[in-house]
Amino acid sequence: MKFRALLWIMLFWSVQLNAQRRSYIPSSRDTSVKLLSDDPISAALDSLAFLKLFDNVKYTGEFGRITIPGMNSDSVPVFEASVIADRIAKLDAQSPFKLIYNDEVRAYINMYSIRKRNQVSRMIGLSELYFPMFEEKLAKYKMPLELKYLAIVESALNPAARSRAGAQGLWQFMYGTGKLFGLKVNSYVDERCDPLKATEAACLYMKYLYSIYKDWSLVLAAYNSGPGNVNKAIRRSGGKTNYWDLRPYLPRETAGYVPAFIAAVYVMHYAKEHNLHPIMPRAIFNEIDTLHIRRRVTFTQLANVLDMPTEDIAFLNPSFLLEVIPETETHHVLTLPRSKVATFINNEETIYNYKLSASARTDTASINQALPKVRIHTVRSGESISMIARKYGVTVAEVKKWNHLKSSQLKRGQKLKVSSPYKVQVQEVVAASGASNSQSTEPTPAETQQANNQNDNTAPKAYVTYKVRSGDTPWKIAVNHGMTLNEFRSLNGFGNKTVLKVGMRVKVKPKK
Incomplete structure (x- = not known):
């Protein structure tokens, strides 16, 4: 009997010890502490779902895919408070920031590591694009590299992020603050969204704030709410200068700002342990x-x-x-x-x-030869989806929609349905600069035969001749007439070393 009781005690403590080290929950279970329903930090994360740079990309990057033996790829680890507190204490020992663990920090850790895992995976992928840039600028101004995590709290590393108050970009500059630190804004350009220039301005702003408060936690609070609100909180608190003492006197949004920053530092350092892996954008x-x-x-x-x-x-x-x-x-x-x-x-x-040719005035003599509403295009070697879209006068999005494509990658021999909105036209083009007409409106019998003999005989094939001018190259002529270089060479029987001469007549597609 005593032996059985001892066995139960040992089993109980074994389970407890294992739970303290790590426990797992299914993805559907909600263990997070509730945050504000309109929390801007959570909203910034949600905005990553609309970035097209992540369409049809997979988990990749230096983090690796599965790091904990026996864990499934969709497992969601949950750690005891003592484990997380110990990890944060280790980070604190190596940081000029005061990193602590409490319920507020735990709430944001749960948001990053449990509730919004997919968005955080995208954010980790974006960090490989932006963090080297941030670190270079922070090192230039001799500032703590941990400040790179501030952009996670501000924008979730979404360069197009915009707050309800009108703050823009990775570093969420308001219009006035951005202008104060040299960021230009006009009808065409908003430098608050320029990653390089905004990072430079953010470093200057944070350096200025540190010269006032000499405390990095207060710098974070002032960056978010403005130095006026921090100064007001200091007065209302009776002169206290510790962030956690000032927290009750700060704006509601700023009250969650430093906890979110600490959570971001933690999650980015312990992403592997939480089975979080990067979804990479198409450019790093x-x-x-x-x-x-x-x-x-x-x-x-x-x-x-x-x-x-x-x-x-x-x-x-x-x-x-x-x-x-x-x-x-x-x-x-x-x-x-x-x-x-x-x-x-x-x-x-x-x-x-290409811009000039697109703005040319056209006098069009149309041959009202209606094309079939839907045709099948066979993808040829070297063709991209944008080339095919241009060929038929449609958009890439339309080609994707008609063929239920989730990515822009095509394979040679792939069949695509294309519905072209235009009719075959033979055009007489007069350049916008007032140059005399250099295109014949009458295709020759040889050109017509050439058109009929093309591999893709379902596409519209009407051609005109173009008189080569000074400065023309095969590439320039091809682009100005909506063709690839290979299409232009194939149509005219040119090789790679064919030299054009002024006055030579070549075959081109008519401008739509």
Whole structure:
């Protein structure tokens, strides 16, 4: 009997000890402490669900996929308070911030590690894009690198985040504060959304706040609510300068700000232990580069010539409000994937000329040859979804919708349904600059035969001739007429080394 009692006691303490180390719950169980229903920190996390940069991407990155033996990929670990408190104490010992553990911090840890796990996985992926940039600027100003986690609390690392009060960007600058620290805002450009410039301004602002309070927790509070509210809280508290003593006197939103910051520091350090893994965006920091440009260009021009989705350009350049980079006497900074930088440099004039050709005046003589409403396009080697969309005069989104595609990746031989909204036209184009007409409106019999012999005989095939001008290149002519370089060469029987001569007539697609 005594032996049985002893056995039960040993079993009880074994279970308790194991629970203290780690326990698991199904994803559907809610163990979080309730936060404010309109909590802006939670709202910032929710905004990540709408970033198209995460469409159809998988768990990747330096964190690895499964790190705890015996744990399923969808397991949600829950740790005892003593375990989390011990971990935070270790982080505190290595940080200039006062990192503590209490119920308020626990509530935000539960939000990050349990309730909003999918959003946090995206945020971890974004951290690999933005944290190297943040660390570089913080090191420049000799500031604690932990301040990079402030952007998690402010925007969940969403560069397009906008608060109800009107704060914008990764660092959530209000209009007045942004202007005070050199961020320009006009109809075309909002530098509060520029990751580099806003990070520089955030460092200057936090350095200024630290010169006032000499306490990083108060810097966080002042960054969120403004130094006026912190000064008021200090007066109302009788002159106290400890954040936790001031907390009852701070605005409601700021009261949760430092707990959320501590929770963010903890979760980012212990993501593996909580089975949190990054969902990576399509571009990471070491795969992008910047260029200086002065002339006006639209995201559509860049997308068409560089053959990349417009939403990718918009994500990398969130400060341009209308998807237009305006002309300037100094320069604007354009961010692109590194693989596209050389293409831009080598074809910069072509990109600008693409704009000019798009704004040309057209006098159109139409051949009212109605096309079938729905056709089947067979994907050829080297074709992208944006090329196919341009070919039929539709959008990438429409092609995806008609074919129930979740990503832009295509395979050679894949069949796509395409419904083209236009009729075949033969156009006479007069350049916007007033140049004389250089295109014949009559396709020759040879051109008609060439059109009928193309591999994809379901597509509209009417061609015109174009007279080569000084400065023309095969790439420039192809882009100006909505063609790929290979299409242009194939249509005219040109090889890679064919040299164009001024006055030569070549075959091109008519402009729609």
